[in-house]
Amino acid sequence: MAGRTPRAVAAQTAITAGIASLVATALATQAASGEIQPLMSLGSGALVGVICFLLVYRQLGLYIQDRVRIIYKTIRRLKGSTSHVHLDMGQDIIEQVNHDVMTWADSQIEEITTLREADTFRKEFIGNLAHELKTPIFNIQGFILTLLEGGLNDPEINRKFLLKAAKNVDRMAGLLEDLDVITKMESGTLDIELVPFDLLEIIRETMESLEPKARRSEIDLRLKKGVDASQIMVKGDSSKIVQVLTNLIVNSINYGSEEGHTEIRCYDADDAILVEVADNGIGINESHLARVFERFYRVDKSRSRHAGGSGLGLAIVKHILESHGQTISVRSTEGEGSTFSFTLEKA
Ligand SMILES: Nc1ncnc2c1ncn2[C@@H]1O[C@H](COP(=O)(O)OP(=O)(O)OP(=O)(O)O)[C@@H](O)[C@H]1O
Ligand SMILES: [Mg+2]
Structure with a gap:
């Protein structure tokens, strides 16, 4: 089919039309001279019309399919797919191709953006x-x-x-x-085993181990009254949740105000337990709030009494909770304090 061009298609169509008109004229002449019945002449004319339609349709179809297949082949090859291209000649093929090329171009742009971001x-x-x-x-x-x-x-x-x-x-x-x-968390090689454990016990143990640090920074570390009476069973990897609590409490101490306080609260939220670590420390300006969970992200160091963090703590916290299928959020007012909240599935 190589070499099929619009001019060749036009020429073939013209030849077909020419032959058709010759046949039509001959039929009309024969019908006029009474050689054949007018009805037969009509029938033959219709037959010639159908044959012409089929011939032109085939020429056009072959031409379009040839060309369009090349476009699809390019798209598919770039996409790594080799599946067969099916074109419905009853449809507006050019519109269909246009749509597919646009979709392909969008996916390419998306891919390039992702690659650029990764870079x-x-x-x-x-x-x-x-x-x-x-x-x-x-x-x-x-x-x-x-x-x-x-x-x-x-x-x-x-x-x-x-x-x-x-x-x-x-x-x-x-x-x-x-x-x-x-x-390890990002590559999914760190195993998280979700087993039932007592969240309150973990919170108390973590608070106890951080009590000396809190005391040195004159921060009052407390558990919200009302929750310390019972047991709260949740599903998760308890050692990882200790890491989450430690990072959040250490932050509340490091970025706390003198003679400030940190309060750990637990709330019942249907199928989950909502845990909050709230402080009345230096707080975080709204412009930084969305970014504190990024690796290495730190708000201006000069504001805090503490220096030397690497900005990885909250990124780890977020990863741990995500691997539990849970989320973490923060609300904060600069100069007033911050509250970090996360959920854990009830056991
Ligand atoms: N409770 C908080 N109050 C005020 N600012 C906070 C609080 N927690 C975190 N931040 C801000 O968010 C930044 C990121 O916290 P993150 O724990 O990820 O890192 P870091 O504490 O600086 O270092 P690392 O935890 O790795 O030792 C901190 O540098 C701090 O500016
Ligand atoms: Mg930290």
């Missing part, structure tokens, strides 16, 4: 990681150099600098540990 994300991620590792590594380098340049023999500073170096190593180890958790 930006990757670049940002590497940039952030390098930035986070730079500070502790430079600190350690500085401490070691000071020790090597004579500090080692100075009993005043040798132990102090070694302790500082060790603290920076801990910070790096913590960062890598957090990254490991996030990566």
Whole structure:
């Protein structure tokens, strides 16, 4: 079929029309001279019409299908599909092709946007990681150099600098540990086993372990009255929920106000339990609120009494809850405090 062009199709159609008109004229002449019956002439004319229609229809069909198939082949090949193209000649084919090409173009644009986003994300991620590792590594380098340049023999500073170096190593180890958790969660290799456990018991244990830290920062850590009387059974991975509570409570302490408080509340919400960690700390400006769950995202450090977080805590919290099929949200007013809420399925 190669070489079929609009001109060739027009020529073939013209030949068909020419032959048809010759036949029609011959029939009309014969009918007029009485050689054949007028009814027979009409019947033959109709037959010629049908044959012409079929011939033109076939020429046009072959031409359009040839061309359209090429378009579909290109689309399918790019999409990785090899399935057969079926064209309904009774339909407005050009409109149908136009629609399919537009849909294809939209999906291509979407794919390109996703790839671009992933690329930006990757670049940002590497940039952030390098930035986070730079500070502790430079600190350690500085401490070691000071020790090597004579500090080692100075009993005043040798132990102090070694302790500082060790603290920076801990910070790096913590960062890598957090990254490991996030990566595993994102690739789905971190197993979450949903088993029934007593949420209140977990909350009390976590509060107890964080009590000394809260006391040092003069934060009053409390459980909302009324919920500490009973047991609250939920489904989840209790060690991961401890991590969620720890991250949220530690944040409430780190970004709390002097002599502030943190309150943990539990509410019954039909099939789920709603847990809230509320503080009256520095709060978060609305412009940052939607982004605090992103990896490495931190609101201006200078505002808080605490410095040195890597901005991974809430990203981990969000991942853990999502892997439980649950969600987390935050409401906050700058200068007044923040409340983080999440749900857990009742056991
Ligand atoms: N309770 C809170 N009150 C005010 N700001 C908060 C609170 N919790 C989180 N934030 C803000 O959100 C940012 C992200 O919190 P996230 O826990 O993810 O990171 P981080 O605490 O900075 O570091 P990390 O938890 O990894 O040590 C924080 O840097 C802080 O600016
Ligand atoms: Mg944190």
